[in-house]
Amino acid sequence: MKSSRYIVVVGCGRLGSHLASCLSRDGNSVVVIDRVETTLNDLSPDFSGFRINGDATHMAVLKQAKLKNADLLIATTHEDNVNLMVAQVAKKIFQVPHVLARVFDPRREEVYAQLGIDTVCPTSVAADMFLQAVANGGKRKNGAAS
Amino acid sequence: MKVIIVGSGKTLFFLCRNFTAKGYQVVIINRDKDECVQLSRQLSAMVVCGDGSDTGILKQAGAMGADAILAITPNDQDNLVVCQLASLTFGVPKAIALANDPDNTEIFEKLGVCAFSTTQIVGSLIEQRVSLEQILNLLPVGEGRVNVTEIILGADSPVAGKLLKDIDLSENALIAVVIRDNQPMVPRGGNDLQAGDRVVLITLPENHGPVLKALTGERR
Numbered sequence: 001m002k003s004s005r006y007i008v009v010v011g012c013g014r015l016g017s018h019l020a021s022c023l024s025r026d027g028n029s030v031v032v033i034d035r036v037e038t039t040l041n042d043l044s045p046d047f048s049g050f051r052i053n054g055d056a057t058h059m060a061v062l063k064q065a066k067l068k069n070a071d072l073l074i075a076t077t078h079e080d081n082v083n084l085m086v087a088q089v090a091k092k093i094f095q096v097p098h099v100l101a102r103v104f105d106p107r108r109e110e111v112y113a114q115l116g117i118d119t120v121c122p123t124s125v126a127a128d129m130f131l132q133a134v135a136n137g138g139k140r141k142n143g144a145a146s
Numbered sequence: 147m148k149v150i151i152v153g154s155g156k157t158l159f160f161l162c163r164n165f166t167a168k169g170y171q172v173v174i175i176n177r178d179k180d181e182c183v184q185l186s187r188q189l190s191a192m193v194v195c196g197d198g199s200d201t202g203i204l205k206q207a208g209a210m211g212a213d214a215i216l217a218i219t220p221n222d223q224d225n226l227v228v229c230q231l232a233s234l235t236f237g238v239p240k241a242i243a244l245a246n247d248p249d250n251t252e253i254f255e256k257l258g259v260c261a262f263s264t265t266q267i268v269g270s271l272i273e274q275r276v277s278l279e280q281i282l283n284l285l286p287v288g289e290g291r292v293n294v295t296e297i298i299l300g301a302d303s304p305v306a307g308k309l310l311k312d313i314d315l316s317e318n319a320l321i322a323v324v325i326r327d328n329q330p331m332v333p334r335g336g337n338d339l340q341a342g343d344r345v346v347l348i349t350l351p352e353n354h355g356p357v358l359k360a361l362t363g364e365r366r
Contacts, residue, residue, distance in 0.1 A: 057222050057250075059247065079223065086223075087252055089257075111231060
């Protein structure tokens with residue numbers, strides 16, 4: 001039995017909408033924020049959380065999302081700086097216990113770590129997987145049956 | 147003094163012109179190639195084309211030896227990150243960010259970055275100029291949560307001739323100093339106010355207007 005958590009997802013692109021839909025399906029209370037209203041339609045039909053159309057770098061929008069009550073915030077917009085700012089604000093101002101940010105530029109990961117933000121860098125992750133696959137002679141270790 | 151300015155538009159242009167006129171060494175970081183060409187033609191400043199929140203670009207702009215960095219782009223997130231990078235990675239002693247959203251000034255300060263909001267500054271200037279002629283200074287302190295105002299009491303002031311203890315000021319307001327004939331004093335309840343006195347007033351923003359009105363009698 002999973003406990004339900006209050007999760008705020010900033011950015012409703014491919015990754016954000018997918019994450020939000022999965023987390024919502026698992027029984028969490030999810031709030032999704034995006035600046036562009038139409039992207040909020042990309043959420044799966046069974047998404048049962050809230051959608052907020054607004055710029056997450058504006059304090060009023062974060063307050064509207066009741067960030068104070070959140071257990072987890074995930075920043076997945078396409079801009080590293082937005083993710084970094086939102087993550088810091090969530091952690092230091094709203095005291096959100098767990099904060100994750102996506103960062104595209106691997107060179108920035110170190111700076112984020114200095115600021116106390118946990119990051120996921122798709123570029124590094126993909127590179128690691130490719131390197132591993134190359135080392136294994138082109139076969140993926142954890143891949144599907146093929 | 148060596149200053150790096152990250153931004154665009156007229157604010158950047160005139161700010162840079164001011165600084166270079168004062169003899170500062172200015173480096174501009176701007177993302178737009180065409181604007182960079184224009185700026186380098188019009189100003190005697192070094193122009194670096196690129197993203198100011200990129201460590202490579204900051205290094206190229208000489209952030210290592212800069213005395214101050216100013217981030218005035220229209221995006222708050224970029225301004226914050228530019229300043230954090232500059233102070234964390236390059237040890238720039240003064241990093242100042244523009245907060246386009248006035249709510250963000252407080253946030254930036256909490257995240258360790260000096261911030262200012264043009265909205266707040268212009269707003270208080272307008273209040274100062276427009277509302278009352280007698281106001282000499284309007285200075286927000288404590289991140290804008292306290293106003294310090296200096297006013298001159300006119301002959302028509304409803305409090306002229308009254309003792310301080312008889313004046314009904316609202317809560318959270320204080321007449322801190324009275325200057326009469328160039329003599330400053332910290333008044334007590336038994337002191338009176340007279341026309342021509344210069345009064346230093348401490349208020350909170352929410353009761354600033356009503357208190358001014360009580361002292362000057364003017365309608366706002």
